[in-house]
Amino acid sequence: MDEQEFSNVYHIPANYTDSGKLLGGMLETRNTIEAGILVLAIGYPELMWLPVKPLTKVVVMIITLVPTGVLALMGVSGDSLGQYLHHMIKFRLNKRKLHMRRAGRRRA
Numbered sequence: 396m397d398e399q400e401f402s403n404v405y406h407i408p409a410n411y412t413d414s415g416k417l418l419g420g421m422l423e424t425r426n427t428i429e430a431g432i433l434v435l436a437i438g439y440p441e442l443m444w445l446p447v448k449p450l451t452k453v454v455v456m457i458i459t460l461v462p463t464g465v466l467a468l469m470g471v472s473g474d475s476l477g478q479y480l481h482h483m484i485k486f487r488l489n490k491r492k493l494h495m496r497r498a499g500r501r502r503a
Contacts (some may be wrong), residue, residue, distance in 0.1 A: 422468055425475045430467035433476070434460050 416423055445452050448498050471479040 423470070423475070425469050425477070426468050429475050429477055430464050433467050436466045437463060 417427055438456060441456050441459065442452065445455065447455070467476050470476060474482070
């Protein structure tokens, strides 16, 4: 009797965890939405209320909006900017002050 060997090894594709992301798994949905809101919130006033020539508006918007959008898309330490801001506020509200006695000899 000839028994055929079969393998129980299953190959997991590289894009298995990319479900919930945009542009082929490059951008997280939350980061993309936050980046869009942030760029619109900063870009609209620059576009409408900045009293300079159109070419200067374009330069100012490139200097301010591109780094802001890239930072918002990347996030900070794996979190979106909203999550990072929430963590920082929570830390500032709940931080503790430690009071230590001074080590050394006592004065008599």
